[in-house]
């Protein structure tokens with residue numbers, strides 16, 4: 001046998017041709033996309049059950065869990081959601097992005113097994129030791145809090161496993177390029193995934209630097225690392241990993257807006273530059289977790305959060321324009337040209353992959369982006385640090401943004417990779433709305449309670465005697481939103497798992513269509529390629545966004561100016 | 568196309584609406600970047616991170632000495648399962664140093680301050696990390712063991728203020744409170 005070609009169109013290549021898209025799918029990649037995606041969804045469900053318990057405890061009137069279980073479940077929720085669900089699903093996305101779009105096969109099955117094995121072992125270790133009550137330290141495990149060594153070891157294993165998967169991704173890209181599996185430049189989806197993978201490497205190295213000495217300390221082998229040093233390096237892991245999520249989410253936006261309405265990036269050069277900005281600048285933004293810490297000076301804080309972070313913010317503002325602009329352009333080319341917003345009403349709102357993408361973009365941009373940049377402003381952080389405003393912010397980025405985008409993706413991944421059509425398609429159509437509206441309520445409840453000073457990570461708000469009826473009301477909104485969001489999450493998990501067992505098989509035929517807007521008579525694809533003023537709706541929307549941003553931003557400066565002078 | 572390699576040249580500068588948006592976005596990032604240095608020099612609320620390393624035992628000794636020489640009264644703590652049912656009320660000299668120590672699960676001692684005076688408030692922890700959260704003002708600072716975090720603080724309103732802990736510090740975290748009275 002000759003040296004096997006890595007191209008999937010080579011004769012005898014271990015793959016198949018997709019009956020829906022006509023693209024080739026590598027069998028090895030397909031297997032590991034399945035394994036990683038399903039594991040991710042299982043951890044999402046575990047984290048979701050924890051979420052419901054937490055929401056029903058912070059809803060002060062219900063106050064469900066006893067104190068020790070509240071902190072245990074909070075630790076469990078943070079780890080299962082932010083680390084396990086997100087990482088497993090992202091590895092699945094990486095395996096997809098480096099094979100099918102480039103028409104090539106996965107570099108190594110053995111490495112993929114090693115990666116998956118380490119991640120799963122680590123995950124089981126961490127979950128076990130948390131539920132056993134030996135690691136009530138929150139996912140941040142700030143020293144001198146100390147967990148059982150298995151907790152740190154489990155996290156290290158998950159991180160190394162992920163790095164191994166990322167290596168497989170890089171190797172696949174390298175071999176594809178070397179063997180000429182494709183010609184031209186890699187598509188934007190792969191490019192976005194590549195940016196995510198590069199940031200992931202830097203992130204996970206920070207993780208190693210901070211977790212290994214903490215593990216050896218927990219074994220009694222070395223002295224305790226300094227708590228301030230720990231915070232600095234830990235956030236090199238904790239914050240940058242969020243940028244991995246943003247990159248992956250944006251890549252999914254490009255992918256799904258293309259699949260559901262035929263959008264294309266309006267300017268490849270600008271979109272790609274924005275991804276590069278993420279890679280270059282985001283690591284410095286970890287500083288915004290230390291804005292009211294002792295021992296780090298004002299200059300350091302301002303430099304890292306302004307110049308550096310805002311170039312990454314700029315990147316998000318670019319994608320926030322180019323993704324809807326691509327959609328608008330595609331719709332106008334299909335003939336939906338009425339007025340400024342006529343195309344919006346014609347969008348496939350009943351297609352869950354589309355509604356999930358659109359909600360993800362709006363929730364992430366309007367709510368997550370605006371709150372994040374404002375809370376991360378050096379001085380404004382004084383009136384926000386460690387209050388519920390912080391989880392209020394990240395439940396609209398990594399949950400309403402990333403998680404919802406990943407859910408939307410599953411509505412195509414499962415039919416295309418597992419080759420089964422979804423069961424209960426009518427229920428699937430409302431799922432993104434339920435989850436999106438629920439999590440928005442959670443975030444509003446948290447943010448408003450937080451502006452009234454309610455702390456995050458606190459079992460009770462009556463003992464202190466300072467929080468009034470308004471704070472209790474907003475915690476009620478959090479609780480009710482939590483029930484809605486949990487229902488959305490549960491439906492998602494049940495639909496996915498149910499489909500794996502009971503969905504109608506689609507071998508050799510196209511998947512059932514979720515609904516895409518048809519081109520109207522007389523319309524012409526590509527007709528607006530050279531009209532740079534065709535995206536009227538998008539420019540109006542983004543300018544409205546900027547106005548909201550400015551109002552929220554300056555209102556917070558005003559609120560800051562009202563508290564005691566402090567230096 | 569988003570899903571297949573690009574085979575035609577794709578490098579174009581921004582144009583039209585995209586250029587307008589890019590301009591607005593860059594301008595806005597620039598405004599935000601300038602706000603922070605502006606506030607640093609002109610604004611009154613800043614976190615400078617002034618801090619000195621200190622051994623927990625030494626900080627404890629300084630706090631005890633501060634309490635012994637400036638005590639003005641006693642505060643009966645109404646919080647159930649608080650670490651101490653009685654706290655000394657201590658009034659630092661105007662312009663002077665005040666010490667506030669966090670430990671599981673109490674802020675110690677209670678402080679009495681005068682409106683309009685400026686104090687150097689030293690914050691540190693004897694055990695885990697804690698969060699200094701002054702309510703109902705909602706001003707928040709991180710407190711670490713081994714670091715003496717100094718806030719130069721000027722109360723501008725009077726009344727009873729509660730310090731809540733907002734960094735997780737174990738099962739009694741929610742009940743970890745302290746008091747500042749301003750006259």
Ligand code: HEM
Pocket residue numbers: 048051052054055058074075077078081082085086138139140391395398399403439442455456457458481482483485486489
């Ligand atoms: C059904 C949806 C969800 C609900 C109702 C929910 C609710 C909550 C609540 C009530 C808290 C506790 C806040 C506090 O007391 O400090 C929390 C914390 C948190 N959640 Fe969620 N959540 C949901 C989904 C998610 C998802 C999908 C992620 C990540 C992808 C996530 C990440 C986190 C993180 C990182 C924390 C902070 C943990 C810590 O403080 O250590 N959540 N969530």
Ligand SMILES: [Cu+2]
Pocket residue numbers: 669670672696697698732733734735736740743
């Ligand atoms: Cu505390």
